[in-house]
């Protein structure tokens with residue numbers, strides 16, 4: 001019985017997620033669902049990306065947090081459209097929350113939408129929001145064993161960013177062991193080593209994003 005209930009919830013979510021994606025397609029908005037543990041660097045990555053692409057790409061952000069508008073306030077200061085979703089205890093965003101956020105964004109004026117999911121390495125992977133791509137961050141202090149302990153996040157990702165690479169000299173994080181573990185779970189995934197503090201490696205992320213935007217627009221014929 002419990003399994004049936006869970007299936008109902010997930011299929012209802014998938015239906016709304018498809019509706020969201022059709023709407024985003026109609027408006028030509030490439031949408032990235034950003035996922036990670038709390039504090040891995042999602043907002044920092046968004047801020048760096050806005051800094052790099054502002055003026056060339058119209059960016060908007062949906063911020064998901066259990067409480068507060070701290071992240072939305074930071075992003076808003078960069079002059080981009082932002083909606084904060086407070087889940088009031090919920091450990092992930094879902095498609096219904098995302099649809100409500102889309103209702104409050106200027107969809108005709110957006111090229112690239114980031115959805116910053118609630119910081120959590122488990123639940124966000126199970127709920128489609130309508131995104132086109134999933135990016136996840138794993139920061140060095142979390143440890144290189146996480147793909148074994150939380151595999152679904154890594155199998156669901158299109159790109160994995162190893163963040164806080166500037167801390168490598170101070171931590172026992174085995175980069176090649178981590179990359180092997182992630183590649184074993186998800187052979188197609190792109191993996192970038194970055195620092196949202198120093199900017200190291202972010203050029204690879206920016207060029208991935210720009211290629212995705214170009215490829216997506218040409219597939220859509222726009």
Ligand SMILES: Nc1nc2c(ncn2[C@@H]2O[C@H](COP(=O)(O)OP(=O)(O)OP(=O)(O)O)[C@@H](O)[C@H]2O)c(=O)[nH]1
Pocket residue numbers: 036037038039040041042043044045071118119120163164165166167194195196197198
């Ligand atoms: N040393 C270092 N610190 C970083 C880096 N990226 C982010 N931080 C710091 O890590 C902390 C958390 O970063 P956020 O960007 O807020 O992380 P988040 O994933 O958005 O956190 P939540 O929204 O709370 O889940 C902040 O103090 C950042 O300044 C990095 O590459 N290197």
Ligand SMILES: [Mg+2]
Pocket residue numbers: 042043044071116
């Ligand atoms: Mg954040």
